[in-house]
Amino acid sequence: MRIYLEDTDPGGIVYYVNYLKFMERARTEFMRSLGFDRSATFNNASMFVVRDLAVRYLSPAFLDDEIRVTASVANVKGASIGMRQNIFRGESELVDASLSLVWVNRQNLMPCRLSKEMRLALRPDIFDTI
Amino acid sequence: MRIYLEDTDPGGIVYYVNYLKFMERARTEFMRSLGFDRSATFNNASMFVVRDLAVRYLSPAFLDDEIRVTASVANVKGASIGMRQNIFRGESELVDASLSLVWVNRQNLMPCRLSKEMRLALRPDIFDTI
Amino acid sequence: MRIYLEDTDPGGIVYYVNYLKFMERARTEFMRSLGFDRSATFNNASMFVVRDLAVRYLSPAFLDDEIRVTASVANVKGASIGMRQNIFRGESELVDASLSLVWVNRQNLMPCRLSKEMRLALRPDIFDTI
């Protein structure tokens, strides 16, 4: 991803809030790569919401930088997933983040069970335990 | 603060990223209330940057809600401060966050020592130890 | 409204896009002042969308400025309203904008007729012609 004017603040660096937008873009593409497009991850019945977030800002990104944002699954529970995300510019790590996402019912925002299909895709190696 | 369209996502709730904007607004007003206006906290020589951030999203805010955002100092070190911030709607706590801010040189982005004046204002009770 | 870090770009001035957020906030408060809260202007059946927008940027707003955003009705048609909005800092005019908003059905996004109540409130002087 490229850093544009919209992302930066008067310090000439990316505004700390905006890295979280980049992370959401990467999560969306990560889910898409597993076969879950938007209708699978945000639909009339359910959606993911962020429950917990921890971010360590190691080094700033600047206007016009090209950055790479990763997303990987740390753990999968009945109604939530833990993810790890990092942002790099070249070999430099800029941001290290972990977050938990809960799958909720859109009407009452209560957690609801992830489908077996999604749990398998997110952690194929835990097949036996589901 | 009021929640406007710009703050919400298609889930009808505040986009998780935007709570961090509200927290920055509250930190700015907190510093101003201590006598440090923008020129004291972001100037040609130095500025605060967020180093670490931990956020727990307890309950969402909705379009048109009026929320209250707090900011308090948890600790003050030589070049950084730890803060605690919470967001409430009425009596309900929506967000619980802690973060550390580092005071950096704007040219090289290296940490630099907070002025005694700022450390005193942020933690008047630690006067003796400075 | 106060200008915060989130609103500014590396030029140290408000990013041109963000003035439109301020204008939306002012329109929301304008409608609320006429008795139309969010459920009246954005609900399950209908919502306003911006159709046309013309903005003239006269002078920039800077970090920490306090600005005032106006909203007034220029004309009301069957399914749309024309508005004029200006942004000021003290006596200086920073932005001069006009826009047309269309009231649409949320399912198909087709224009639908404004209620008589809304047209009256927006232009009480045109009572006779409705």
Add this chain to the structure above:
Amino acid sequence: MRIYLEDTDPGGIVYYVNYLKFMERARTEFMRSLGFDRSATFNNASMFVVRDLAVRYLSPAFLDDEIRVTASVANVKGASIGMRQNIFRGESELVDASLSLVWVNRQNLMPCRLSKEMRLALRPDIFDTI
């Protein structure tokens, strides 16, 4: 460009403000394609600011859409350029915009003359008149 959650509002469509971010991204890439990277279009001495903007919203973009944003030069004056930008999803035109950008001194924000190199690149056909 892909439409992400950050771009959409509770109406499920792109928030009207955010199309202008997409247009800025396209202008940046357009300038880069002409050989003017960020240091040429936004530097310590000068930068472009938007002076006038007219946008017609023809049809909305939705979450997950892939859109294409164009940028072309309509005219070049001594210190400003006029541009035309359109946003498409497939063959559908979603947004039609025109804007004027002024090249200003970063210290006093006063217009300053575009370099001959930039005027030539933006409109090679007007070589004779420069």
